Amino acid sequence: MFTISRRQVLATSLVTGLAFAWPPATSADEPAGRLLSLGGSVTEIVYALGAQDRLVGVDSTSFFPEAAQALPNVGYLRRLSAEPVLALTPDLIIAEADAGPPEALAQLRAAGVAIVSVPDEPDIGGVLAKIDHVAAALGLHEKGAELARRVSTRYAGVRERVARVAARPKVMFVLSAGKGAPLVAGTGTSATAIIEMAGGQNPIDGFPDYRPMTPEAGINAQPDVILVTERTLKLLGGMDRVRDLPGIQGTPAARNSAIVAMDGLLLLGFGPRTPDAVWQLALRLHPGLNPVDQAGHRGHR
Incomplete structure (x- = not known):
């Protein structure tokens, strides 16, 4: 089994524009002390995992839960500027795949901020993948698995009823x-x-x-x-x-x-x-x- 450095993964992500999430930037033993969430769905997952106490800021699409709206806001995730983000001194950024522009992300990486890009596919499999990526980045594997199980079970019930129509x-x-x-x-x-x-x-x-x-x-x-x-x-x-x-x-x-x-x-x-x-x-x-x-x-x- 080979390993790949965080810098290599980030560089590849920047060049290709694809959504990568390397092995967690932190572990359960070393949780990210200051977390910035970019993307409404990512912020929801952070709260659902009970990790909201780590948040120091969010983006302007993070409307839910309502408590997220009280956090410092760094603007629209597709039109980021590095300066407002760096002012919050985050240790880790977890972002939806379309966060950008690339120049701003490059500035953040150059400043030493770890960034995890979360894939964003519009189906239930994509939802479960998001949960898995965010949970892994936060070192909350067991909580992530439990959240994914609850979401999957709820969706199975909905799908069964809709299929009858x-x-x-x-x-x-x-x-x-x-x-x-x-x-x-x-x-x-x-x-x-x-x-x-x-x-x-x-x-x-x-x-x-x-x-x-x-x-x-x-x-x-x-x-x-x-x-x-x-x-x-x-x-x-x-x-x-x-x-x-x-x-x-x-x-x-x-x-x-x-x-x-x-x-x-x-x-x-x-x-x-x-x-x-x-x-x-x-x-x-x-x-x-x-x-x-x-x-x-x-x-x-």
Whole structure:
């Protein structure tokens, strides 16, 4: 069995842009004294593992739990600057795979800060991998295994119930950043993944990632449901304004006022609450599901 140095792994990660997590930068005997979490799902996992006392800061996507919002904030994880991060003097940074830019990460590494990059795949396997990587970086293997078991068990219950539903409504996900035209989610996105997990289908399948919504896109897709984040709903001016958008107006979703808004981090974060996100969305897409059936998400605390 060969070993590889932390510096080698970090250098490879920088060059290739892939998400690597080397063997834990710390161990259970030598826990990281000052931890910075970058990415809402990573922060959720840190709290779920009971390691929040190590946190000295988070990024601006770390909304949950609410206590995380009281911590020092270093800004958006994709537009980091080294100076605010170094001001917190972290020993270890655990970051979602798309944290950056690379120049800022290079500065942090040059300053001697250990960085663990966590893979981010939008499926239940990806959630379990995140938990494993974060737990390993913190030297909390047993707690990580227990958290992964609870998440896996909850998701199995949800999946069993969703599998019984025959209808698969067409669900179009719309996202607004507050500038320019709203975007619609195509293939390979977290939005498409969560829609399918909840027993829906994304009618936008002609392109990957996100593209500006056009009137033709909605008319051709004829969605039964429009799915948005609560932030997008606010930015677009509420339910009525969303329903009247070109590309949505005239669709079955608009005619039936079938617009579903959910918390963005819960819906798209693919963290420990993903089984709950799937269940909540499934209840909105499939009115026949029993909302008081707790078996699908028992144990979420």
